Amino acid sequence: AHHRFHLNEGEAHLYRYFWRGGPLQQQAIDFSSTGGILWISVQPRSWTEALLASYNSMVDDLAAIVKSLAPAQVMVSVGHEPDIHCIECGYGTGGGGEPGSDTEEGELPYGTIAEYQALWRKFQNRFERAQVQNVIWVMDYAGKKSVKTFRELVIPLWPGDGKVDWLFFNLFQLGGPMDTSPGNFSWQIERTYKNFETESKPGHNFTAIPWGLGAWSSTDKESHCDRVTYLRTAMKEIMSGKYDRLQANVYFDSKNGIISEELRPTYQQYLNLPRFALNDWTLPPLRPCQQPDVANTPASGSCKEGEEIESGSSCTPQCAPGYESTAGLLTCLDAILSPPTFSCSAWWTKVGSGLCESGPIESSKEPAKALDCQQKCEDESQCGFYCYADSSDGSPSCFLYSKCPSLKTQTKGGADRSYYKCFEKPLPGLLEAGEAVDAVAT
Numbered sequence: 148a149h150h151r152f153h154l155n156e157g158e159a160h161l162y163r164y165f166w167r168g169g170p171l172q173q174q175a176i177d178f179s180s181t182g183g184i185l186w187i188s189v190q191p192r193s194w195t196e197a198l199l200a201s202y203n204s205m206v207d208d209l210a211a212i213v214k215s216l217a218p219a220q221v222m223v224s225v226g227h228e229p230d231i232h233c234i235e236c237g238y239g240t241g242g243g244g245e246p247g248s249d250t251e252e253g254e255l256p257y258g259t260i261a262e263y264q265a266l267w268r269k270f271q272n273r274f275e276r277a278q279v280q281n282v283i284w285v286m287d288y289a290g291k292k293s294v295k296t297f298r299e300l301v302i303p304l305w306p307g308d309g310k311v312d313w314l315f316f317n318l319f320q321l322g323g324p325m326d327t328s329p330g331n332f333s334w335q336i337e338r339t340y341k342n343f344e345t346e347s348k349p350g351h352n353f354t355a356i357p358w359g360l361g362a363w364s365s366t367d368k369e370s371h372c373d374r375v376t377y378l379r380t381a382m383k384e385i386m387s388g389k390y391d392r393l394q395a396n397v398y399f400d401s402k403n404g405i406i407s408e409e410l411r412p413t414y415q416q417y418l419n420l421p422r423f424a425l426n427d428w429t430l431p432p433l434r435p436c437q438q439p440d441v442a443n444t445p446a447s448g449s450c451k452e453g454e455e456i457e458s459g460s461s462c463t464p465q466c467a468p469g470y471e472s473t474a475g476l477l478t479c480l481d482a483i484l485s486p487p488t489f490s491c492s493a494w495w496t497k498v499g500s501g502l503c504e505s506g507p508i509e510s511s512k513e514p515a516k517a518l519d520c521q522q523k524c525e526d527e528s529q530c531g532f533y534c535y536a537d538s539s540d541g542s543p544s545c546f547l548y549s550k551c552p553s554l555k556t557q558t559k560g561g562a563d564r565s566y567y568k569c570f571e572k573p574l575p576g577l578l579e580a581g582e583a584v585d586a587v588a589t
Contacts, residue, residue: 163188163362163397168205171212179219186222186285186397187213194226194258194266206270210277217281225270227287227361228317230300232257260303267306283312287361290316290339297342305351314343314353315361315395319404320369320377332363332380340390359395364404371409378413379485385422386459412483419481421459436479438462443470443491450477458482466491 163186164175171187179185189209191197197205213221230236234256257263274282288301305311318335347353363381365374384390398417400406406414435457438450443466448454450462456479464472474489 161186161395161397165190166209166212168208176216179216179221182219184222184395185216185219186224188224188227188285188287190226191266192254192257194262197266198262198269203273206273207277210274210279213274213282214277214279220281220283222283222285222313223270223274224285224287224315224361225267226257226263228289229257229260229263229304230292231289233263233300233304234259235303236300260300263304264306267310271310284310285313285315285361286311288314288316290318290335292339292342294342294346297346301342302346302351305353308350308352308355311356313357313359313395315359315397316343317362317399318360319363319399320365320374332377333384336381336384336390340392344392354392357394358392360393360397362397362399364399365410366403367405367407368403371407374410375413378410378417382417382420386420416480416483416485419458434458434482436462436477436482436484439477439484439488441466441489441491443467449489456484464489464491 161184162175162178164171166187166189175185187209191202196202209223213223226232236256258266271284284306286306288304292301316339318332318339320332343353343358347355365377367374369377385393385396398404398414435455438448438452438454438456439462441449441464445465445467447465449464450456451465452460452462456462456477458479458481460479462477462479462484464474464477466472470491472489473492474486477484477486477489479485
């Protein structure tokens with residue numbers, strides 16, 4: 148399943164509704180009655196007060212709402228992200244700062260771990276008393292914990308085996324650049340997923356129930372390039388097969404995570420992942436991609452797989468003898484190749500002046516292969532060109548610039564000279580140690 152917090156026709160399959168009392172919006176009721184999966188999330192800001200008799204009517208109202216939606220099953224979570232809201236969490240401000248968090252800076256914690264456990268019991272006891280048969284109980288953690296913190300907070304907050312039907316945890320982009328571990332989706336999902344798997348034991352048997360991402364998103368506090376990279380990394384990990392316990396993903400299209408117009412094409416690729424489309428009746432069939440039209444390719448075409456590439460598979464670039472591709476695999480998702488194309492370049496061809504302000508480059512030796520640098524943007528016009536710099540000591544670097552300036556590097560002899568090459572896209576391969584290139588701007 149997948150979801151945006153805002154319902155849009157043809158996009159939502161799982162709808163998470165933040166309930167603060169009163170009747171449900173008609174939109175949510177209609178969604179549930181037509182086969183959508185409704186998740187109602189309730190967040191008491193004081194667990195102490197929610198345990199008082201004065202809060203009973205609030206719980207009973209929610210029980211009546213859920214019961215009225217039968218025969219549809221309804222997910223309910225009690226106090227989401229308790230591992231950043233409890234007094235024992237040590238934040239002292241209720242978290243206040245996670246991009247997807249609903250806490251405000253300076254807000255006090257909601258209560259103790261013991262109070263949270265009692266709150267779960269209260270909800271479940273009153274739902275049982277009201278004879279609600281269609282509720283699915285959801286536990287929703289903040290995630291991203293060290294093993295020590297996981298054992299001190301996540302495990303003690305667990306309501307108990309047999310009390311929870313679904314386990315969710317949340318991941319949010321935490322700054323850039325995207326090659327740093329805290330902000331990287333791969334690092335986040337691997338660490339959190341591993342904790343729940345390895346720490347699963349009787350009494351907190353996490354692996355006995357299905358899992359999902361309860362809220363995840365990039366953040367508009369970061370650059371467009373980093374947001375694209377975060378989403379693309381998430382798509383790669385979701386499709387990798389390493390995290391098959393995740394059976395539902397909820398994208399937090401709200402607050403700092405909202406999808407901008409320039410980010411929408413990448414987000415649409417996420418929605419069209421085959422992993423989701425197989426269980427979502429609202430999406431049209433995924434379309435294949437056509438191989439790109441590229442010069443200096445063999446007669447059989449630019450992709451080894453042929454003229455048509457199935458959605459969810461990849462195009463393997465192929466070039467004529469003496470030429471090499473400027474890209475690795477091109478992934479096909481619903482008639483869109485990513486990256487959209489490649490070129491076949493001869494290693495000995497001089498780089499033209501059209502790519503760099505400083506003019507053409509002359510090389511005193513046969514050019515070495517450029518560094519294999521990860522492409523961070525889906526559109527170079529927004530993010531600039533990659534600049535490949537190599538110095539006489541054989542220590543190349545890869546940079547991203549809006550234009551291609553001369554890169555100053557220090558040689559072994561101490562002289563300050565300019566060595567650089569500029570390409571529209573990064574070339575595959577690595578510069579071999581000791582294979583220096585004296586590429587000097589003319």
